[in-house]
Amino acid sequence: xxxxxxxxxxxxxGTTMKACVVDETGQAYPSISMATxxxxxxxxxxETMAESxxxxxxxxxxxxxxxxxxxxxxxxxxxxxGGIILEPANLKPWKNVPVRKYIQEAFGLPTAYQNDANAAAxxxxxxxxxxxxxxxxxxxxxxxxxxxxxxxxxxLEGEHSHGAEIGHMKVEMTKPRLCGCGHWGCLESYAxxxxxxxxTKEALESDGGKSIxxxxxxxxxxxxxxxxIFDAAKNGDELAQKIVDETSFYLAVGAMNLMxxxxxxxxxxxxxxxxxxxxxxxxxxxxxxxxxxPVPAEKTIIRYAxxxxxxxxxxxxxxxxxxxxxxxL
Amino acid sequence: xxxxxxxxxxxxxGTTMKACVVDETGQAYPSISMATxxxxxxxxxxETMAESxxxxxxxxxxxxxxxxxxxxxxxxxxxxxGGIILEPANLKPWKNVPVRKYIQEAFGLPTAYQNDANAAAxxxxxxxxxxxxxxxxxxxxxxxxxxxxxxxxxxLEGEHSHGAEIGHMKVEMTKPRLCGCGHWGCLESYAxxxxxxxxTKEALESDGGKSIxxxxxxxxxxxxxxxxIFDAAKNGDELAQKIVDETSFYLAVGAMNLMxxxxxxxxxxxxxxxxxxxxxxxxxxxxxxxxxxPVPAEKTIIRYAxxxxxxxxxxxxxxxxxxxxxxxL
Numbered sequence: 001x002x003x004x005x006x007x008x009x010x011x012x013x014g015t016t017m018k019a020c021v022v023d024e025t026g027q028a029y030p031s032i033s034m035a036t037x038x039x040x041x042x043x044x045x046x047e048t049m050a051e052s053x054x055x056x057x058x059x060x061x062x063x064x065x066x067x068x069x070x071x072x073x074x075x076x077x078x079x080x081x082g083g084i085i086l087e088p089a090n091l092k093p094w095k096n097v098p099v100r101k102y103i104q105e106a107f108g109l110p111t112a113y114q115n116d117a118n119a120a121a122x123x124x125x126x127x128x129x130x131x132x133x134x135x136x137x138x139x140x141x142x143x144x145x146x147x148x149x150x151x152x153x154x155x156l157e158g159e160h161s162h163g164a165e166i167g168h169m170k171v172e173m174t175k176p177r178l179c180g181c182g183h184w185g186c187l188e189s190y191a192x193x194x195x196x197x198x199x200t201k202e203a204l205e206s207d208g209g210k211s212i213x214x215x216x217x218x219x220x221x222x223x224x225x226x227x228x229i230f231d232a233a234k235n236g237d238e239l240a241q242k243i244v245d246e247t248s249f250y251l252a253v254g255a256m257n258l259m260x261x262x263x264x265x266x267x268x269x270x271x272x273x274x275x276x277x278x279x280x281x282x283x284x285x286x287x288x289x290x291x292x293x294p295v296p297a298e299k300t301i302i303r304y305a306x307x308x309x310x311x312x313x314x315x316x317x318x319x320x321x322x323x324x325x326x327x328x329l
Numbered sequence: 330x331x332x333x334x335x336x337x338x339x340x341x342x343g344t345t346m347k348a349c350v351v352d353e354t355g356q357a358y359p360s361i362s363m364a365t366x367x368x369x370x371x372x373x374x375x376e377t378m379a380e381s382x383x384x385x386x387x388x389x390x391x392x393x394x395x396x397x398x399x400x401x402x403x404x405x406x407x408x409x410x411g412g413i414i415l416e417p418a419n420l421k422p423w424k425n426v427p428v429r430k431y432i433q434e435a436f437g438l439p440t441a442y443q444n445d446a447n448a449a450a451x452x453x454x455x456x457x458x459x460x461x462x463x464x465x466x467x468x469x470x471x472x473x474x475x476x477x478x479x480x481x482x483x484x485l486e487g488e489h490s491h492g493a494e495i496g497h498m499k500v501e502m503t504k505p506r507l508c509g510c511g512h513w514g515c516l517e518s519y520a521x522x523x524x525x526x527x528x529t530k531e532a533l534e535s536d537g538g539k540s541i542x543x544x545x546x547x548x549x550x551x552x553x554x555x556x557x558i559f560d561a562a563k564n565g566d567e568l569a570q571k572i573v574d575e576t577s578f579y580l581a582v583g584a585m586n587l588m589x590x591x592x593x594x595x596x597x598x599x600x601x602x603x604x605x606x607x608x609x610x611x612x613x614x615x616x617x618x619x620x621x622x623p624v625p626a627e628k629t630i631i632r633y634a635x636x637x638x639x640x641x642x643x644x645x646x647x648x649x650x651x652x653x654x655x656x657x658l
Contacts, residue, residue: 077624135488149590152481158592159464162625165589170582170620174503181622253499260494261478261590263487291499293510295406296491 004068006060007324008053009123009317011116012036012074014090017049018309019056021067022317026127026329029060031313038091045094050106069110069324071316072099073119080161083113112319116312118155118164120270120305121148123315126329128306129268136266137258138305139166139251141273144180145188148315149262153327155319167192171253191250193226193273200229200243211239230276248280252287259288259296270305333397335389336653337382338452338646340445341365341403341428343419346378347638348385350396351646355456355658358389360642367420374423375431382436398439398653400645401428402448409490412442441648445641447484447493449599449634450477452644455658457635458597465595466587467634468495468580470602473509474517477644478591483656484648496521500582520579522555522602529558529572540568559605577609581616588617588625599634 005024010017013036020031032055034048049072057064077086083100085091100113114122121130121138130136130150140146145167149156156163167188168181176185177195189195201224204213213232217224232240255267269284285302292300307314318329334353339346342365349360361384363377378401386393406415412429414420429442443451450459450467459465459479469475474496478485485492496517497510505514506524518524530553533542542561546553561569584596598613614631621629636643647658 151485152483154481156480156591158625159594160592160624160628162589162592162622165592165622168589168622169498169586170500172502173500173579173582183620183622250502253502257498257586258590260491260497261587262485263489263491263494265488291512293491293494293497293512295489296487299489 004066006062006066006068007317007320008056008067008070009313009315009320010049010052010056010070010072011119011312011316012049012072013116014038014075017052018313019052020310020313020317021056021060021062022314024321026314026318028310028314028317029056029062031310032056032059036091038094042094042097045091045097046099046102049099049103053103053107064107067107067109069112069320070103070107071112071114071119071318071320071323072103073114073116073312073316073319074099075116076161078115078161080114080157110320110323112316112323114155114157114316114319115148115161117146118148118157119315119319120307120311121150121164121315122155122318123307123311123313124268124270124305125150126318127314128311129303130266133265133301135262135264136268137164137166137262137264138268138270139254141192141251141269141271143192143194145192145254146271149264151262151264153329166254166258169254169257171250171257187250187254191247191254196226196229196243196247196273197224199246200224200240203239203243207239212237213240226273227275230280234279244276244280245283248283249287251284252291255284255288255302256291259292259300263296264300266301266303268303268305270311274304333395335391335395335397336646336649337385337396337399338642338644338649339378339381339385339399339401340448340641340645341378341401342445343367343404346381347642348381349639349642349646350385350389350391351643353650355643355647357639357643357646358385358391360639361385361388365420367423371423371426374420375426375428378428378432379435382432393436396436396438398441398649399432399436400441400443400448400647400649400652401432402443402445402641402645402648403428404445405490407444407490409443409486439649439652441645441652443484443486443645443648444477444490446475447477447486448644448648449636449640450479450493450644451484451647452636452640452642453597453599453634454479455647456643457640458632459595462594462630464591464593465597466493466495466591466593467597467599468583470521470580470598470600472521472523474521474583478593480591480593482658495583495587498583498586500579500586516579516583520576520583525555525558525572525576525602526553528575529553529569532568532572536568541566542569555602556604559609563608573605573609574612577612578616580613581620584613584617584631585620588621588629592625593629595630595632597632597634599640603633
């Protein structure tokens with residue numbers, strides 16, 4: 001297969017899955033997406049994955065005979081080395097799904113399997129925020145906080161598939177917030193989009209009706225998004241500005257902890273919340289300088305991710321490339 | 330040099346330096362130690378390092394012609410890849426000392442240079458607490474909290490020589506303690522031996538004279554050691570027991586954070602405080618189970634380090650072995 005230098009990357013999410021062909025330089029062909037429809041069961045899920053891969057190859061105007069390997073990324077929890085999704089909260093009722101084996105046998109091609117946030121980090125490392133770097137930590141800011149670490153030219157998977165679960169580092173002991181994981185004081189419970197909304201609602205309960213956010217939220221389970229909050233902050237709303245400022249501080253704490261553990265060349269922030277724009281990034285950078293030890297504070301590059309929602313798909317293909325290229329990108 | 334399978338490991342500390350010959354299986358010959366006497370200046374320091382190496386070889390009944398490589402470990406801050414100690418607080422007035430170059434030229438042998446806590450982790454990984462493992466995180470509990478991480482069969486040095494500065498991860502935001510590094514809320518400011526003493530003195534100020542520790546400490550700068558506190562706890566002193574219990578909780582927070590970032594096979598605790606004995610370790614293990622996500626909580630092995638104060642010296646030799654053995658131990 002020496003002449004095959006194309007890979008398929010597939011990123012399976014709770015709502016949709018996305019796939020595309022990627023060449024050996026990390027350039028992506030146009031992608032396709034399909035509804036995941038996890039509720040239809042895992043057999044349907046596996047068939048949809050295979051169909052996504054076929055469609056991506058077709059979309060690129062290629063044939064399977066030109067594909068050197070396939071990469072698939074899914075949410076956790078998972079057994080990465082076993083190639084299995086265990087019981088993903090976002091993909092009910094799937095349980096112990098042998099993703100890698102199924103895809104490998106369906107196509108007869110080397111298949112790499114990894115965690116979706118790890119894949120996003122690998123994609124950013126290959127052709128995005130860490131393209132020129134030797135190491136990278138990625139925080140993905142969405143409903144939760146995920147992460148991926150690329151170090152020593154490898155994905156840090158961990159011995160028990162829990163490497164880079166950086167949303168679940170504990171940053172508070174005295175007045176810890178409850179995290180979605182059931183534990184207390186995790187970074188995710190402070191700085192995910194969900195937590196930003198929660199903290200804002202708490203603040204709105206006692207601001208005497210001053211914030212413009214009261215025009216959107218009148219209490220209870222009513223919808224308010226982190227986007228609304230960042231917009232209100234830009235429009236000068238004091239309460240929103242305080243929330244945004246605190247959020248940037250929490251993320252700086254997360255970045256700084258990784259700078260004192262991994263000490264990467266790049267810390268990148270990705271996911272929906274980066275829509276907050278350059279001011280928010282500058283706030284994070286400001287607090288990192290204040291919090292970190294002098295050398296990493298000065299030298300570590302803190303930036304936004306660059307590949308948007310394509311990162312996982314491209315990183316999945318990167319996994320396939322490494323699998324078929326002696327571990328090298 | 331194909332037949333040379335002996336290495337010298339030298340561990341330079343603030344008070345003494347220790348060196349010994351180590352064979353290719355990690356077995357150490359008897360060690361020697363010399364006073365560091367940093368106050369005599371860095372030229373004297375470099376000469377003492379060279380003399381320590383010569384004495385260690387002699388102590389082992391060997392000659393320099395049998396040595397394949399030398400490893401030297403020093404405290405930070407340092408430029409690991411440059412082979413230079415920068416301005417170590419414990420080795421005043423040394424500044425920008427070219428350790429690796431000096432030793433390499435003095436002996437004409439390949440010389441590996443690393444951080445002392447990283448070296449200790451590598452020593453434990455080679456023949457101690459992580460002997461059979463694929464990855465290890467070591468916390469060294471002394472005046473401060475140092476650490477070393479062995480991952481992907483390498484020492485995690487970091488891009489700016491700040492890998493595994495795990496004493497300076499921030500674990501508290503609401504009521505953070507001031508750390509020796511000048512920042513707030515670092516793990517070290519809660520769980521180092523120094524912090525245990527500080528927290529105890531604070532508690533003694535307001536316990537109404539009940540604790541038996543008042544027989545040792547009557548206030549002010551008077552000496553009290555973490556050993557006294559652990560002993561008092563064993564003897565049933567309530568205040569001391571509370572301090573010890575909290576300390577084990579803080580260390581569990583540190584362990585659990587590393588389990589969600591590095592996800593190693595082993596988390597080991599070394600340094601003076603492990604004299605606290607098996608009860609203290611059990612408390613840490615108990616809190617880790619309570620704090621961590623289910624899979625790492627169940628599977629990660631939490632134990633004490635095994636090489637005592639020889640770890641750094643043996644790990645320095647391990648660095649020399651890797652340098653001369655294609656990166657392998």
